[in-house]
Amino acid sequence: MTRKEQKEERKRAILMTALTLFVKRGYHETKISDIAEAVPMSTGLMFHYFESKEELLLELVKMGAASTGAVGKIEDIPPQIFFTEFLKRLFEYSANEPWVFNMFVLMGQARRAGMPEEARNIALSTATIDETALIIQKGQKDGIFRQGDAKLLSICFWATVQGIMEEMALNEDMKAPDPEWIVSMLRK
Amino acid sequence: MTRKEQKEERKRAILMTALTLFVKRGYHETKISDIAEAVPMSTGLMFHYFESKEELLLELVKMGAASTGAVGKIEDIPPQIFFTEFLKRLFEYSANEPWVFNMFVLMGQARRAGMPEEARNIALSTATIDETALIIQKGQKDGIFRQGDAKLLSICFWATVQGIMEEMALNEDMKAPDPEWIVSMLRK
């Protein structure tokens, strides 16, 4: 393994450790030294890999923004299946790939308050709300989704998923809900 | 007005200002000097009213914990109406009384991560999850709610409400969803 690869590996390790801690305790409540200790490495060495704590966060948020759709492209299937299928995959991934899970939660946290503004901006740039609203509109035309402001429905859908994922992040042993529960918020 | 009342008044002003800022920007991203400026008063004077920033937060969270049920006691009405009615009142209050609204959001944030641990403990002590689960069970026996782990349903219900309220806190102009949307998560 080349030296460059080694470095990349180490960077990845730091990112994953930080991601876990940020999600579990929050960005501000996580000290650089906490991350260093968990990796493990000395506190000073962290700055050999990342310019600053904020850079580290930004790199994570950028990864998150880039990996939108990591759960799989399922755009072309009909609306009635889309959401159920998406949630099913999301929950499956979350059970097996803590990475996907944590990243989802982090992105949601970044979109809301409590983090440096730049992180927020990056997270907001990945606006899924509007695309989802389109799918909901399609479902409304098909007569399978309830009537009402499609964007508002979309916001509520994502807020719900975010809320539940955050809950799961904190309760190690909470199991995922039945996707149908959530989708029935949209269904007629 | 007595001096003591004056002081109480001022304290309340600080608390309300802090509550707004904590919800909008997050606890850690809000500086004491930000709160002072918004009240307005000098930074130093803040410590005449509160021992520390954390004390200020704790006082808010304690108020929140004490005012569980500010939205109204509606325990004795049948399950099928309980949730719809609760949400209706919550959204109404939120529209008219920013205080109720912000407090609800703050308590949810405190329950999750990203705040001093003591705040978290106080917020967690007001465990609504289990009481709600009981009402859901009642509804399940009545055959109006879907089957499944009542506690999990309860968690999902609150996570949903929390997620939507947080969204509303950030989008000044987002309007409240129809309570029915949320309740249909529980309904058969």
Add this chain to the structure above:
DNA sequence: CATTTTGTTGAATTTTAATTCAATAAATCT
């Protein structure tokens, strides 16, 4: 093997925001 580059540490420094404090103004009391 000598040289250069990269990895690593832990202690020193800097930064930022919380907190204290001495000084002054305003209100209350006797």
Add this chain to the structure above:
DNA sequence: AGATTTATTGAATTAAAATTCAACAAAATG
């Protein structure tokens, strides 16, 4: 009014965490 208590300010101090740095170790290079 004079004395005493409370409110207020802004500058000085402290505390906590981020960040830098000098020194050394390990690995690669030639």
